[in-house]
Amino acid sequence: MTQLEPDFPSGYADLLDELKMRVRSARTATLRIVNTQLVELYWTIGQYVRKTQEAQGWGSAVIRQLSEDLRREFPDMKGLSARNIQYMTTFAKAWDEGPIAQQAVAQLPWGHITVLLDKQLDPATRNWYASSAVEFGWSRNVLLNMIMNKTLERSGAAPSNFAQQLVAQDSELAQQIAKDPYSFEFLGLSGEVAERDLEQKLMDRITETLRELGPGFAFVGRQVHFDVGGEDFYIDLLFFHVEQLRYIVVELKTGKFKPEYAGKLNFYIALVDDRLRREAHAETVGILICGSKNDHIVRYSLGRTTSPMAVASYTYDALPPDVRQELPDAESITAALDWTEPA
Template structure:
């Protein structure tokens, strides 16, 4: 058929279907190649581990093995002494060949080295491997979630979704939330004003989207709405491309107050009316606060009809925050210092 010939009416649909078949085949082929590479690396690592135990192979033997493998297979990469050490560590961490049936075998090798470098507990490694496969995390996203200890803090934020959204949809919306969010990439102190926090989130939008989770797209900051001559501005507006819903995010630098939900509920209704299309799911709101009383949050959510979740945020990574003294510790130390000073006899 020449370029000038008329295109059949069903050509576009057939072409789209064929493109999808090609993409699926390419993805399947890439995954099989990756699985075979993981199988090879595990086998090499297992052999090295066994020879070290049985024959006492040391560093010099591993270096020679790396040189000989590179000489035998000059067109292949990955046979450096450092990578051979990773292969051994891989075989030590996942000792059984059944590893090839687990989630980790579906990960790129770079992801596996991150798991080996950053984590010691095997159960935790398996958790991150499974979530990486399920959500398609990139290596940077995986490192971010490990650094912020996602396996400890990933829990859904308190919300009223079950009461305000249709059955089934409420579960999906709940999956968009977690509590707390870790915003340590912002390099702000606890006294930062809300507008500074908003600006920092936008300046580091890639990190912000990474922390929010998969599927979020940034729409705008201080999004303007004119309501019969009155001006209103939504702090942050996102769109979730998988669930096809707008997500309104409001920031508060202080502790949660019930009245915050009224403002956010108004913005959710506004976005739902002005921007939402018929093919979109219900708009939801997410209030981020520096601190909250979960009992107060629960009672407050029960009184609102707009779908809203409430989560706290931390400006420090969990490990650093845990190492800092609490207010009670500081108060006790101050009391001791004052007591010691009072007990000293004047000279």
């Protein structure tokens, strides 16, 4: 903080703060423009090289020579390695319809784009991850994790009664936030685990938990207490979705789904609707996350409940312990990714 003399003109500090904010904003906008221009340049180079390769039948030797000549001409410019030029041609082929600057992918750093290219996703899936990374500001490692965990495929997949209990548009929005299964592998658990231990682990890793639940989730409380006619009741986890403006009740069960679980969740949703929901809020929904479920039993159970809810399963130990021990840890993987960043 700037130290001013006692007799310095009043209002100077406010002016300085305002100018600092404007400079930071302008620098961020400039960096964004520069990034888009760089991505557009890479896409253009890729288009020229790809089309010439297809017309002339050129192989990798030509790309290596092209890299050497361009680096000789532009010695201060990074990103002209043969490997990166090959990425450019792959990029141009993956997004073969321009103008590229008007597409979400153009707002991503080049390292993010190479992650999308390495995973060889179908066009619709690739565009979904690109748009989501832009919208939610995912880092490259978060983007990679989202792809590896099949976030798109799991989003909105949980069986629910939203279509019956909510109006059409509201139902579609609510369905989007109900994944199946949830991936809790970041907890580092294996074998049998108690419900309270699972709950504690999720709270210990709240940042990863919120990321897995999805964008818009804000944590409200754990074991949220309600007194109902002199009896005590506790909701496992309570969240608020800041985009949909609704409370979300999450109940955890480590075993297999049982029909009576839906009744208990229905009760908790009614409590939150009555005690916490305000007029501006959308209807409260519940998500029951179980160790496993029979979808036929789930659908029968949800068919008669009066509150909107979904039932999902979760995974936290996808690999056998002996296989997991052979894998590198997260820090090693991150270091390897940084080391292989295209030049």
